[in-house]
Amino acid sequence: MNSAYEVIIRPVVSERSFDLMAEGKYTFEVAAKAPKEEIAAAIEKIFNVHVKKVNTMWVKPKNKRVRYVTGKTRTWKKAVVTLAEGEQIEVFATQQAAEE
Numbered sequence: 001m002n003s004a005y006e007v008i009i010r011p012v013v014s015e016r017s018f019d020l021m022a023e024g025k026y027t028f029e030v031a032a033k034a035p036k037e038e039i040a041a042a043i044e045k046i047f048n049v050h051v052k053k054v055n056t057m058w059v060k061p062k063n064k065r066v067r068y069v070t071g072k073t074r075t076w077k078k079a080v081v082t083l084a085e086g087e088q089i090e091v092f093a094t095q096q097a098a099e100e
Helices: 015-021 036-047 090-099
Strands: 008-011 025-030 051-059 063-066 069-072 076-083
Touching: 008 036, 015 025, 025 036, 036 051, 036 076
Parallel strands: none
Antiparallel strands: 008 025, 025 076, 051 076, 063 069
16 A cells, blocks of 8 residues: 555544544544554554554445345445554544533
8 A cells, every 4th residue: 555545544433433432442444455554554644643453344235225226335444443542533532522
């Protein structure tokens, strides 16, 4: 992979991902072929934090239907990144503070 922005596609915004933020864990959609080391380096470069651990998983497709046509959603790779103690990603921190 060339750029950190090609490795990290988007943050995952869900109730579960917001609950994990309290533990210092942040969830991202990442490039399919990106290894854990590359994901950690990209997060450190983009957000200027220290990554302690990276867990990756494949999100399987779900069946969806639009009227009479059935299909599936796409398969994508998800990474849960654990940051060093006391660090947080500011983009999420401001959203979390606004909700409280």
